[in-house]
Amino acid sequence: MSYIIILLIPLLIFGLLIYYNFFKVLETELNVSNKNMLLHLQENLDNRLIELNKIAYQIYSNPLLTAYNMKIETPLNAKEGITELKKYITGNNFPYEVFVYYQELDRVYSSSVTYSIPEFLQNFHYSAWSREQFYQDMRSLNKPNMTKPAEIVSIFQQEVPIITYLVPSPGLSRVSKVTVFFMIKEDTLTNMLKYSNGDVILLNESLQVITSSRNSGYSKSDNLQALIRQNQVSGSVQWDGVKLLTTFLKSTNTGWKYMILLPEQEAMKQLNDTKFLFVMAFFFILLTATGVIAYTMRLNYNPLRNLKAFAENKTGRLLSNDNEIEVLHYTFDHIFKMKDELYDKVQNNYWPVKEFLLSNVLQGNFANMEECNEEGKEIGFVFNHSLCHVAIFLFAEHAINEQADRMKLITLLEQHLPEGIEGYGKTSEKNGTLIFVYAHSEVEDQDVMKLYFSNLHAWLNETYGLQTTIGVGNSYSQVSWISKSYIEASTAVDYRLIKGRNNVIYFSDISLEHTLQYNYPVQEMKALETSVIEGNMDIINKLLESLYQLINTSGMPLFEARCLCFDMINTVIKSICLVDKKHFQLKKDYPDIMSLAGFETIDELWTMVQTIITELCSRMKDGEQSDSQDLHDQLTAYIQSHYANNQFSVQAMASHFGMSQSHLSYLFKSMRDSTISDYINYLRIEKAKQLLVQTDEPLTTILLQIGYSDVSSFVRKFKNTVGTTPGAFRKTGIAK
Numbered sequence: 001m002s003y004i005i006i007l008l009i010p011l012l013i014f015g016l017l018i019y020y021n022f023f024k025v026l027e028t029e030l031n032v033s034n035k036n037m038l039l040h041l042q043e044n045l046d047n048r049l050i051e052l053n054k055i056a057y058q059i060y061s062n063p064l065l066t067a068y069n070m071k072i073e074t075p076l077n078a079k080e081g082i083t084e085l086k087k088y089i090t091g092n093n094f095p096y097e098v099f100v101y102y103q104e105l106d107r108v109y110s111s112s113v114t115y116s117i118p119e120f121l122q123n124f125h126y127s128a129w130s131r132e133q134f135y136q137d138m139r140s141l142n143k144p145n146m147t148k149p150a151e152i153v154s155i156f157q158q159e160v161p162i163i164t165y166l167v168p169s170p171g172l173s174r175v176s177k178v179t180v181f182f183m184i185k186e187d188t189l190t191n192m193l194k195y196s197n198g199d200v201i202l203l204n205e206s207l208q209v210i211t212s213s214r215n216s217g218y219s220k221s222d223n224l225q226a227l228i229r230q231n232q233v234s235g236s237v238q239w240d241g242v243k244l245l246t247t248f249l250k251s252t253n254t255g256w257k258y259m260i261l262l263p264e265q266e267a268m269k270q271l272n273d274t275k276f277l278f279v280m281a282f283f284f285i286l287l288t289a290t291g292v293i294a295y296t297m298r299l300n301y302n303p304l305r306n307l308k309a310f311a312e313n314k315t316g317r318l319l320s321n322d323n324e325i326e327v328l329h330y331t332f333d334h335i336f337k338m339k340d341e342l343y344d345k346v347q348n349n350y351w352p353v354k355e356f357l358l359s360n361v362l363q364g365n366f367a368n369m370e371e372c373n374e375e376g377k378e379i380g381f382v383f384n385h386s387l388c389h390v391a392i393f394l395f396a397e398h399a400i401n402e403q404a405d406r407m408k409l410i411t412l413l414e415q416h417l418p419e420g421i422e423g424y425g426k427t428s429e430k431n432g433t434l435i436f437v438y439a440h441s442e443v444e445d446q447d448v449m450k451l452y453f454s455n456l457h458a459w460l461n462e463t464y465g466l467q468t469t470i471g472v473g474n475s476y477s478q479v480s481w482i483s484k485s486y487i488e489a490s491t492a493v494d495y496r497l498i499k500g501r502n503n504v505i506y507f508s509d510i511s512l513e514h515t516l517q518y519n520y521p522v523q524e525m526k527a528l529e530t531s532v533i534e535g536n537m538d539i540i541n542k543l544l545e546s547l548y549q550l551i552n553t554s555g556m557p558l559f560e561a562r563c564l565c566f567d568m569i570n571t572v573i574k575s576i577c578l579v580d581k582k583h584f585q586l587k588k589d590y591p592d593i594m595s596l597a598g599f600e601t602i603d604e605l606w607t608m609v610q611t612i613i614t615e616l617c618s619r620m621k622d623g624e625q626s627d628s629q630d631l632h633d634q635l636t637a638y639i640q641s642h643y644a645n646n647q648f649s650v651q652a653m654a655s656h657f658g659m660s661q662s663h664l665s666y667l668f669k670s671m672r673d674s675t676i677s678d679y680i681n682y683l684r685i686e687k688a689k690q691l692l693v694q695t696d697e698p699l700t701t702i703l704l705q706i707g708y709s710d711v712s713s714f715v716r717k718f719k720n721t722v723g724t725t726p727g728a729f730r731k732t733g734i735a736k
Contacts, residue, residue: 387477
């Protein structure tokens with residue numbers, strides 16, 4: 001009985017302290033929790049709307065999405081623009097659809113199709129957005145953004161509650177007549193709001209109710225606007241005889257307002273239920289503890305017999321003929337056997353468990369190294385050193401394809417590490433690479449690691465014939481930053497484009513701060529295009545060598561080197577397209593230009609470019625002889641049809657034939673041994689001589705018929721060409 005009294009006294013004191021103090025704290029925390037929840041909702045929605053704003057501004061600044069580019073007359077550009085729009089919402093489940101209204105075109109473009117305004121309002125029929133209101137909102141919208149409350153929209157004859165969010169243009173002149181707006185399903189917002197108790201009401205910039213979490217009568221009441229203006233902070237109000245707890249917040253980022261309306265009785269219900277459960281649990285503990293103490297006291301005299309019965313129950317073997325000591329011996333032996341079996345099972349699952357833990361390390365899912373070691377200690381996956389970094393091993397294609405071979409190589413590398421260095425590896429689903437996480441204790445060990453990687457690279461090449469590119473990230477002392485080292489190692493591997501394959505590339509050796517100490521080779525690219533079209537291999541080889549040296553010696557960053565490489569690919573493909581217009585037989589037998597996109601290093605790209613251009617020039621020579629006469633006839637016919645037009649220009653003629661002005665002039669000169677201007681002047685003089693002799697029309701009328709507007713200029717040119725003035729020529733010609 002004394003044990004029971006000793007137990008009851010502290011339990012009673014503890015229960016009273018909890019009841020009178022702890023539940024007071026809970027009541028206060030409940031109010032704070034409502035406000036924190038509302039802050040969380042606000043932050044979540046603000047981030048979503050800021051994301052929509054960023055998408056809108058990116059659309060405004062995208063040159064592919066200008067009104068000029070999206071014209072119906074240029075369907076390929078419009079299709080490219082629609083594809084661009086689709087990229088902005090792909091993977092983003094917050095907006096239902098994005099639309100761009102072009103006032104100049106009077107059309108709406110979505111991520112899948114384009115509509116005229118009547119087609120748009122027919123396919124997306126708003127219950128409260130007329131055509132006139134649509135035009136007014138689109139053409140007069142200015143900052144801040146506009147949010148239309150939820151309303152039923154008939155989308156292709158299916159009624160869906162939609163919230164429309166309009167983002168005005170930033171005011172730049174070239175986008176001032178373009179408006180971006182998003183459709184958001186009401187369910188998307190209400191699902192985000194249902195994480196809270198009570199009715200969460202969402203209002204727009206004009207204090208209109210956008211939606212609410214429960215669609216209760218509160219959001220539809222006429223008293224709501226007055227309540228909003230009176231309660232700007234947390235408090236309580238009377239609403240139709242019911243006491244409500246209110247919390248109100250306004251977003252400084254979006255202008256939206258958030259309000260929680262929660263009946264006080266409902267808010268305190270959970271607290272009251274907790275108090276009741278606490279009292280019931282308290283008395284249950286008292287009764288249970290009393291019973292346990294009484295039962296323990298009764299059985300206290302015979303513990304060994306009870307232990308024997310426990311062992312028999314756990315082992316499933318009747319040990320009635322053995323004494324208690326033998327029972328304990330047998331029980332411990334059984335436990336150790338079970339432990340050995342468990343160890344064998346763990347070893348069988350070593351690889352998947354280790355790869356799972358390494359994936360979590362690389363993703364930064366562990367808060368500290370102790371947590372990581374706790375998870376991996378059962379399989380021996382433990383880091384005892386503080387500094388960690390990541391290395392990625394990329395092998396030549398088809399060098400090591402089998403998963404079993406990669407696992408053997410990982411085991412071999414883990415077993416041959418320098419003293420004081422730890423390392424664990426895993427395979428990657430992407431291109432068969434190996435990913436290693438290394439750990440060491442001192443910064444000075446980094447020199448040891450560099451020597452290790454150098455020797456390891458040579459060993460893989462010489463012993464196994466594996467051409468290996470190793471990318472090494474920086475070392476960090478925080479386990480959560482290992483993911484950063486992984487990204488750095490991936491970046492270092494990508495730099496094989498410049499550094500070349502089969503090298504050890506350290507991220508620390510890559511300069512990320514670059515100044516533009518070279519001029520982008522615009523003229524060289526144009527010259528390359530012209531040389532490919534003309535088939536001049538001498539100039540092509542000089543230009544390729546110049547571009548190759550620029551990338552390898554200028555120290556340009558990776559993304560600029562990639563841009564230059566893709567410009568090179570674009571120039572080659574563009575040249576082939578231009579050659580195709582000139583040599584029509586190439587259409588069905590292009591060189592293998594698709595291989596250009598498969599390069600990994602600058603050397604590979606240059607070899608492919610030279611091969612393709614050489615093949616192209618060879619085919620051009622075969623086709624030039626058969627096409628030369630036909631092209632000559634086309635050029636001559638065009639000039640004879642247009643020379644009388646005083647607006648005639650070589651540039652317009654070049655555009656007509658799909659070639660550059662310089663290339664057109666070069667071709668014509670090579671075909672007729674005269675320039676286009678000389679030939680036009682010849683035709684005009686000859687036509688003037690004919691009209692002077694055969695008609696009585698004045699000279700000014702004749703000039704209009706042959707494309708001249710300046711009389712004095714024509715007279716000088718006529719005299720220089722014919723040797724006499726037009727008037728004298730007319731008299732002489734008539735006399736003859």
